[in-house]
Amino acid sequence: MKKYKVGVIGAGAIAQACHIPGYVSAKNCELTAVADPEKKCLAMLKEKGWNFAAVYRDYKEMLSKEKLDLVSICTPNKFHAEMAIACLNAGADVLLEKPIAVNMKEAEAIRTAVKATGRRLMVGFSHRFNDLNNAAKAALTAGRIGNPYMIRIRFAHMGPFPGWAKTDWFYNPKMSGGGALMDMAVHAFDIAQWFIGPVTAVSGKTATLRKDIKVDDNVVALMEFGDKCMGYVECGWTSPSGFCGIEIMGDNGVIYSDYIKNQAIMAHGQIAPSGKTEIQEVILKDKTDKSPWTKEMEYFIAHLGSSRK
Ligand SMILES: NC(=O)c1ccc[n+]([C@@H]2O[C@H](COP(=O)([O-])OP(=O)(O)OC[C@H]3O[C@@H](n4cnc5c(N)ncnc54)[C@H](O)[C@@H]3O)[C@@H](O)[C@H]2O)c1
Numbered sequence: 001m002k003k004y005k006v007g008v009i010g011a012g013a014i015a016q017a018c019h020i021p022g023y024v025s026a027k028n029c030e031l032t033a034v035a036d037p038e039k040k041c042l043a044m045l046k047e048k049g050w051n052f053a054a055v056y057r058d059y060k061e062m063l064s065k066e067k068l069d070l071v072s073i074c075t076p077n078k079f080h081a082e083m084a085i086a087c088l089n090a091g092a093d094v095l096l097e098k099p100i101a102v103n104m105k106e107a108e109a110i111r112t113a114v115k116a117t118g119r120r121l122m123v124g125f126s127h128r129f130n131d132l133n134n135a136a137k138a139a140l141t142a143g144r145i146g147n148p149y150m151i152r153i154r155f156a157h158m159g160p161f162p163g164w165a166k167t168d169w170f171y172n173p174k175m176s177g178g179g180a181l182m183d184m185a186v187h188a189f190d191i192a193q194w195f196i197g198p199v200t201a202v203s204g205k206t207a208t209l210r211k212d213i214k215v216d217d218n219v220v221a222l223m224e225f226g227d228k229c230m231g232y233v234e235c236g237w238t239s240p241s242g243f244c245g246i247e248i249m250g251d252n253g254v255i256y257s258d259y260i261k262n263q264a265i266m267a268h269g270q271i272a273p274s275g276k277t278e279i280q281e282v283i284l285k286d287k288t289d290k291s292p293w294t295k296e297m298e299y300f301i302a303h304l305g306s307s308r309k
Contacts, residue, residue: 001027002028003028003029003030004028004069004070004301004304005032005033005068005069005070006023006033006068006070007032007033007034007062007063007072007087008020008023008074009034009071009074009075009083009087010035010041010073010074010076010079010097011036011038011041011045012036012038012074012075012166013165014097014124017293019072020045020048020050022293022298022300022301023297023301026301030053031050031051031052031053032053032068033052033054033055033056033062033066033068034052034054034055034056034062035056035059036057037057037058040166042055044166059083060086063090063092067091069092070092071092071093071094072094073087076167076169076176077101077102077175078102078174078175078176078177080100080101080106081102081107081110084101085109085110088110088116088117088119089117091119093121094119095121095124095300096121096124097124098123098124098125098186099177099182099183102177102178103177120303122300122303124296125194126293127190127191127194128191128194129293129296129299130257130259130292131264131289131295132258132259132263132285132288133194133246133264136195136248136255136256136257136264136284138284139264139284140195140248140250144255144266145250145251145252145253145255145266146250146251146252146253147229147250147251148195148229148248148249149230149250150230150231150249151192151195151196151230151246151249152247152249153188153232153234153235154242154243154245155185155188155235155244156184156234156238156239156242157237157239158237159217159238160183160237171214172214176215178215179206179215179237180206180218184219184237185219185221185235189221196225196231196248197225198225199223199225200225200226201224202221202222202224203221204219204220204221204222205220205221206218207219209238217236217237217238218238219233220233221233243258243260244258244259245257245259252268253266253268254266254267262286262287262288263283263284263286263287265281265282265283265284266284267279
C-alpha cells in the first residue's frame with residue numbers, strides 16, 4: 001500500500017485534537033515531518049506518543065529537505081497564505097486550517113497557486129462534517145420544510161485562550177487578523193452557504209464588548225441569499241452558555257442543528273397569533289456518531305489518491 005508522507009506545520013491545539021490523530025488512525029499515512037518554533041508544543045507530541053521521523057523549527061527548512069505528499073497547516077492565521085503557497089509549490093497537497101487567509105488578496109493568491117501547481121487544497125471547515133448538519137441538510141434538500149427563507153447561526157463560547165490554544169496569538173491582531181469574526185464567524189458564513197447557497201450581500205458589526213483584548217470578541221452579521229432568503233450570524237467569545245448551532249426556517253417547518261443538545265430536530269406546526277402552539281417535533285439525528293474533526297480527516301485522506309496528477 002502506498003504510504004503518504006505527511007508533514008504538519010504548527011503543533012498546537014488543532015494539530016493535536018484533529019490533524020495528527022487523523023493521520024495516526026489512517027493506515028496509509030506516515031508521520032514524516034513536523035515544524036514548529038515552540039519547543040513546548042513539539043514536546044507535547046512526544047508526550048502523546050506521536051513520533052515524527054523528522055522535527056524542524058523552521059517550516060521552510062522542512063519543505064526543502066523533505067519530499068512530502070501532503071501538509072497540514074495548523075498555524076496562526078497570519079501564516080496561512082504564505083505557508084499554503086510554499087507547500088503547493090513544493091508539490092504537496094494541503095489541508096489548511098480556517099480562515100483560509102486574513103484577506104481576499106491572500107486567498108486569491110492561494111487559488112492561483114492551486115491552479116498553477118495542479119495540487120489540491122482543502123480548508124478545514126469542520127462544521128460541514130458534523131453529523132447533525134448532514135442530517136439537517138438531507139432533510140432540507142428533500143424539501144421537508146419547504147423553501148428556506150431564514151437561517152440563524154450562533155457559534156459561541158468563552159474564547160480560545162486560555163483553555164484551548166497552546167499559544168496566545170488569537171488576541172494579537174497582527175497574528176490573527178481579527179477576533180471572533182475570523183475565528184468563529186468564518187465557520188458560520190461557510191456553513192450558511194453550504195446549507196443555502198451563495199451569499200449575495202452581507203453587512204455586520206464587530207465589537208469588543210467584554211474582554212480586555214485588541215480584537216473583537218463579538219460579531220453580528222446580516223446575510224442575503226438573493227431576494228428570497230436572509231440570514232443572521234451571532235458569534236462570540238464571551239458566552240458561558242446559550243444556544244449554539246443552526247436554525248433554518250422554511251415555508252412549512254423549521255430545522256435546528258442544536259450543538260448543545262447534540263440533536264438535529266425538525267419541527268412542523270403553528271404558533272398561532274393567539275399564542276396557542278401546535279408543534280410536532282421529530283429527531284433527525286440523535287448524537288453525532290463521530291466528531292466532525294475525525295470525519296474531516298477521513299474525508300481528506302480518502303480523497304488524496306485522486307489528487308495526484
Ligand atoms: N477547525 C476548527 O475547528 C479549528 C479550531 C481551532 C483552531 N483552528 C485554527 O487552527 C489554527 C491554529 O490554531 P490553534 O488553536 O491550534 O492555535 P495554537 O496556538 O494551539 O497552535 C498554533 C501552533 O502554531 C505554531 N506556530 C506559530 N508560528 C509558527 C511558524 N511560523 N511555523 C510553524 N509553527 C508555528 C505555534 O507554536 C503553535 O504550536 C488557526 O488558524 C485556527 O483558526 C481551527
